[in-house]
Amino acid sequence: MAEFKLGKASDVTAGKGKLFTVNGKKLAVFKVGGKFYCISGLCTHVGGPLWDGILEKNIVTCPWHGGQFDVTTGKCLRGPPKQDETSYKIIEKNGELFVDL
Numbered sequence: 055m056a057e058f059k060l061g062k063a064s065d066v067t068a069g070k071g072k073l074f075t076v077n078g079k080k081l082a083v084f085k086v087g088g089k090f091y092c093i094s095g096l097c098t099h100v101g102g103p104l105w106d107g108i109l110e111k112n113i114v115t116c117p118w119h120g121g122q123f124d125v126t127t128g129k130c131l132r133g134p135p136k137q138d139e140t141s142y143k144i145i146e147k148n149g150e151l152f153v154d155l
């Protein structure tokens with residue numbers, strides 16, 4: 055595992071996803087209850103942009119076909135996707151966000 059800097063914590067606002075790209079990998083970062091969570095950014099169905107999905111509490115809805123994931127765990131909650139998203143640990147230091155990949 056290696057730690058990569060994402061950007062400022064203030065760039066991630068509650069209730070919305072934010073895209074970060076690290077080493078060519080698209081990551082979707084969310085803020086829920088004051089904590090930051092990161093999952094793979096592309097939906098496991100056919101690659102919809104989860105950072106653009108609607109976030110309600112801890113659940114993001116894929117904007118393409120309505121699949122749902124728990125952003126705190128990556129678990130798939132509603133199809134059409136069948137696979138969970140990979141979940142990554144976020145570390146916040148001095149107002150900056152880092153991810154363990």
Ligand code: FES
Nearest residue numbers: 097099102116121
């Ligand atoms: S691409 Fe996400 S539900 Fe189809």
